[in-house]
Amino acid sequence: MHDVVIVGGGPVGLFLACELGLAGCSVVVLEREAEPHSPWRKLPLGLRGLNAASVEAFYRRGMLAQLLAASGGRNEVGADLDADQAPPPRSVSHFAGIMLDPAKVNLAALPLRLPSPAMDGMLTNLDAVQSVLAERAVELGVDIRRGVEVTGLTPHDDKVVVRAGEQEYAGLWAVGCDGGRSAVRELAGFDFAGTAPQLTGYLFTGTVTGRENLSPGFNVTPTGMYLRMPAGGYLAMMDFDSGAFDRSRPLTSEHLQTVLRRVSGVDVTVDDVELASSFTDRAMQTTTYRQNRVLLAGDAAHIHSPLGGQGLNLGIGDALNLGWKLAATVHATAPDSLLDTYTHERHPVGARVLDWSRAQVAVMRPDEYAPALQTLIRDLFATADATTYVWERTSGTANRYDLGSEHSLTGRNAPEFRFEDGTQLGDLLRTGRGTLVDFSPGHHLHDAATGWSDRIEYATGPARNDLGYGAVLVRPDGVVAWASDHSPDPESFDHAARRWFGSPKV
Incomplete structure (x- = not known):
């Protein structure tokens, strides 16, 4: 039996697998598609933007240089x-x-x-992201099974059994990272609520006569929206038909031509279509991300239009938040309520992204x-x-997660502190453990931190810029769990450490 069964081998499932593998958990990933590479994941259709938070997550786990190289960018970071x-x-x-x-x-x-060393954002593609994550997951001992379609899920008091054909996979926990049409979400009976679609969106590559007459970039028109990428790229359109066409009929060149002419007002001709897909702006979210021993992350927990490219970033944030909490629960070092904070923290973030998506549709x-x-x-x-x-x-x-503290830094992503010896906070977070940064001249927290030395890195010394803080406790996901402005109080630190990292060693 595995510690965790992850259903879905996309970026979210693989990032979560890396987090769990880094923490020493036994993990199996079940992916429906047999082939890890496809034209949909490569450029141009697989083009994706990673925001600052996602790029920093790759940096703080030591994978940014590999991702830049796989994405065709520069090989150094800095x-x-x-x-x-x-x-x-x-x-x-x-x-x-x-x-x-x-x-x-x-x-x-x-x-x-x-x-x-992390940049504010970068362009990449799904094939690069998944290749880097899959390679790291295998290095960490994760078992990735491809061509495995999940057909059943049975929760028990002490485990979850996931069925794929005649094969069964048992785990202490199961996590659905299997996309917007999640089998895990349906099999486990999660409530999925939200708003109906206003549009059908299209994405396609092919030969289009008159393409040069389409204005480049985003174009909001009186009848919809279209996006023309540079030569050799793709075309995207949004047709406000209440989502009627999505997945209802074949995406023929004739239909795509009709929609493109209507939303652009340009007399173009779609001669042939290489690849095409459709989507909607349906915005849905599960009411909770956890039901007993079954959890959801990424599009399995929330779906929305791709406007603004928030979906992949939202899913990576889910995996980063869940990974260390689930690992601590598996290893029985977590406080009883730790895993419940996953929904408490991430559900509001997902809800805000859904509203952000809805607002854009309303404007268009x-x-x-x-x-x-x-x-x-x-x-x-x-x-x-x-x-x-x-x-x-x-x-x-x-x-900013609501962690019950009024301190201006608590609940936020930790600044990238740099010590005088050149060590960065990101260097310390590569282990996947928490980090206590003690800037106080007398290293007030040294003795108090020893009880969590198996879960929390302890770093001291002057920093190039400590922003005026005396000490900062950073969770494995890079979020500040506790901070002190002046001489840190060991008792206050002890309370925070117990809340997030359990009881100290005896």
């Missing part, structure tokens, strides 16, 4: 680590196809950003009100405050 402030972000994405100017981001409003609707909204939003985006707000929302840096 920043001006001697700078006192992190540089401006290189891009701010878009909102409903309205592009934003990164030069308008107000750095003074981002006081917790420090220079980091082909009616007499949308143009007025678009004009208003463009005016707002000409300001630094609005641009900074959008960057924080889409970068993942604005997420």
Whole structure:
């Protein structure tokens, strides 16, 4: 019997598998598709953007250099680590196809950003992400089974049995990372609620006569939206038909041509289609991410339109949050309530992303009100405050979990502290353990930290910029669990450590 059975071998399932494998758990991943590589995962259709939080997750687990290489980018990572402030972000994405100017981001409003070897975001592709994660998972002892379709799931008091054909896989826990049409979600009976679709979206590659007459980039029109990628890329469209066409009929060149002409107003001809798919903006979320010994992550727990590219990043955040908590539960070092914090912390984040997606669709609707909204939003985006707000929302840096503390740093992603000897916080987090950073001159917390030395790294010494903090306790997922502004109080630290890391060693 395994500690954890993960259903779904996409980026979310594989990232979770790496987290569990890093913590010494026995893990099997069951993936329906037999072949790990496909045209849908490679460029151009597999193009994906990782936000700042996701890039930092790969960096803090020591996988960013490999991901950059696999993505065709530069092989080295780095920043001006001697700078006192992190540089401006290189891009701010878009909102409903309205592009934003990164030069308008107000750095003074981002006081917790420090220079980091991780960049603010990067373009990659699903094939690169999955290849890097699968290689690391195998190195960590994860068993990946491909061509395995799950058909049954039976929870017990002490285990979960997952069935695929005639084969059964038993685990102490099961996690569904199997996408928007999750078999685990359905078999386990999770409630899935949300809003109906407003549109059918299309994505295709092929030969299009007159393609050069289509305006490049995002184009919101009176009848929908289309996106023209650079030469050799793909075309995307959104047709506000209440999702009627999605997966209902074949995606022929004739139908795609009709939709493209209608939403673009350009007399193009779709000569042939190589690959094509459809999607909707249906926005749904499970009411909980855990039912007894069954959990969900990624699209299995929440689905929404791909506008803004938040889906993959949201799923990686789920896996990062869940992995260390589930591992601590498996190893019986976790406090009783630790696993319940997964839903408590991640469900609101998912709900905000769904609303972000809905808001974009509302702005793009082909009616007499949308143009007025678009004009208003463009005016707002000409300001630094609005641009900074959008960057924080889409970068993942604005997420703050409610951990019951009023301290300004608690619940946020930890700044990338750098010690005078060159050690970065990310170096310490590569073990997948917590980290206590003690900036106090007398190292006040040394004795108090020894009881958790098997779960918490202890680091001391002057930092290039400690932002005025005396000590910071960072969870394995990079979130600040506790912080002290001045001379740290050992009793206060002890309380926080017990809450997140269980009882100290005897």
